[in-house]
Amino acid sequence: MIPFSPPRIDERIINEVADALRSGWITTGPKTKLFEKKIANYCNVSNVLAVNSWTTGAELLLYWFGIKEGDEVIVPVYTYCASANIVIHRGAKVIMVDVTSDFGIDISKIEKHITSKTKAIIPVDVGGLPVQFDELTALVNKPKIKDKFNPQSENQEKLGRIMILSDAAHSFGAKYNGLNVGSEVDFTVFSFHAVKNLTTAEGGAICINLPKPFDNTEIYKQLNTLSLHGQNKDALAKTQKGSWEYDVIDAGFKCNMTDILASIGLVEFDRYELDTLPKRKHIFDTYSKELYKYDWAITPTCKDEKRESSYHLYLLRIKGITLEIRNQIIQDVFEQEVSVNVHYKPLPLLSYYKLLGYEINNYPNAKSLWENEISLPVYYDLSVENVNAIIKAVVNAVESNI
Numbered sequence: 545m546i547p548f549s550p551p552r553i554d555e556r557i558i559n560e561v562a563d564a565l566r567s568g569w570i571t572t573g574p575k576t577k578l579f580e581k582k583i584a585n586y587c588n589v590s591n592v593l594a595v596n597s598w599t600t601g602a603e604l605l606l607y608w609f610g611i612k613e614g615d616e617v618i619v620p621v622y623t624y625c626a627s628a629n630i631v632i633h634r635g636a637k638v639i640m641v642d643v644t645s646d647f648g649i650d651i652s653k654i655e656k657h658i659t660s661k662t663k664a665i666i667p668v669d670v671g672g673l674p675v676q677f678d679e680l681t682a683l684v685n686k687p688k689i690k691d692k693f694n695p696q697s698e699n700q701e702k703l704g705r706i707m708i709l710s711d712a713a714h715s716f717g718a719k720y721n722g723l724n725v726g727s728e729v730d731f732t733v734f735s736f737h738a739v740k741n742l743t744t745a746e747g748g749a750i751c752i753n754l755p756k757p758f759d760n761t762e763i764y765k766q767l768n769t770l771s772l773h774g775q776n777k778d779a780l781a782k783t784q785k786g787s788w789e790y791d792v793i794d795a796g797f798k799c800n801m802t803d804i805l806a807s808i809g810l811v812e813f814d815r816y817e818l819d820t821l822p823k824r825k826h827i828f829d830t831y832s833k834e835l836y837k838y839d840w841a842i843t844p845t846c847k848d849e850k851r852e853s854s855y856h857l858y859l860l861r862i863k864g865i866t867l868e869i870r871n872q873i874i875q876d877v878f879e880q881e882v883s884v885n886v887h888y889k890p891l892p893l894l895s896y897y898k899l900l901g902y903e904i905n906n907y908p909n910a911k912s913l914w915e916n917e918i919s920l921p922v923y924y925d926l927s928v929e930n931v932n933a934i935i936k937a938v939v940n941a942v943e944s945n946i
């Protein structure tokens with residue numbers, strides 16, 4: 545069976561992890577701090593905080609911004625549940641917005657959902673294609689929208705508008721206006737979960753990019769403290785002579801990255817731009833070149849004047865099929881020993897959100913994307929033979945069902 549997305553674990557990774565273990569320092573320490581610096585440099589921001597998942601990092605930011613019960617946060621309907629669950633964890637309300645045909649939030653539909661309760665927008669770079677950040681930034685800065693903003697915490701007062709927290713779980717290394725994403729909006733959060741382009745097994749990173757009068761280095765310190773229970777000294781600092789005593793200044797989270805995870809990340813990072821990304825792009829290009837020949841295939845957008853994908857998920861769509869046929873095609877592809885997947889089942893189709901009253905028919909684009917989408921395997925060790933076998937299996941399965 546050709547798997548969907550196994551991680552690239554080789555001797556280099558194993559040796560680096562062994563090095564972390566042997567060093568005697570296994571929690572947050574020098575490797576994590578080096579990893580943060582490398583990501584900050586790559587993403588054109590002054591400060592990056594490494595955390596133990598996208599989910600905890602993003603929730604920490606909602607907490608930092610003072611989001612609470614009674615607030616509203618705008619989230620695209622077509623995403624992984626994490627983008628919305630963090631809002632629920634904070635007691636706030638998820639306001640879902642439909643998406644466009646490239647899977648990103650439909651920015652033209654956001655404004656009508658903004659109220660005086662709106663505190664944040666969480667756009668998602670689905671599959672690795674960045675959303676149109678310029679349009680989003682222009683939207684939250686519109687005088688009419690800023691006037692509606694009703695700040696209820698010190699940080700909300702200071703920002704003076706809706707916060708944009710980019711769910712970049714898929715888009716590490718994607719380009720926007722020629723730069724690696726990370727410096728477009730207030731916060732950009734990556735995921736380094738096992739299936740992601742760059743993995744640390746579990747993990748994530750927050751790019752801090754707040755406008756003035758915020759001091760991003762100061763915000764890094766605040767978030768770092770909040771990621772360690774609000775404890776004002778980390779484990780490394782406490783080992784220094786005479787530094788055992790610490791204080792707790794907030795009921796913080798516990799979501800720091802460990803040096804064992806960072807050691808995987810450092811190897812992954814080193815080979816990311818020149819090895820991992822070109823390989824993934826090549827797989828995408830081969831799929832598109834071959835599938836483009838069939839008039840039933842809608843191949844994913846990977847590049848336009850402003851944006852280039854990180855080539856994370858190959859989101860193939862089959863023209864004009866029903867959900868039943870899509871499911872049968874998936875079954876038939878699996879029968880040919882190829883694993884495929886679907887990204888995503890829109891949130892209103894999931895029991896928890898359905899029970900809260902969200903209704904899929906209010907999001908026609910998401911419904912139609914979901915009904916005809918199939919994600920194909922993309923990973924570093926996928927051979928040319930495997931890519932050809934996958935294409936053959938998909939073509940067979942589609943042509944025998946439409």
Ligand SMILES: Cc1ncc(COP(=O)(O)O)c(C=O)c1O
Binds near residue numbers: 597735
């Ligand atoms: C779009 C999106 N957002 C958030 C997450 C959550 O990431 P993590 O598992 O690192 O918490 C994922 C994970 O798959 C995701 O796909």
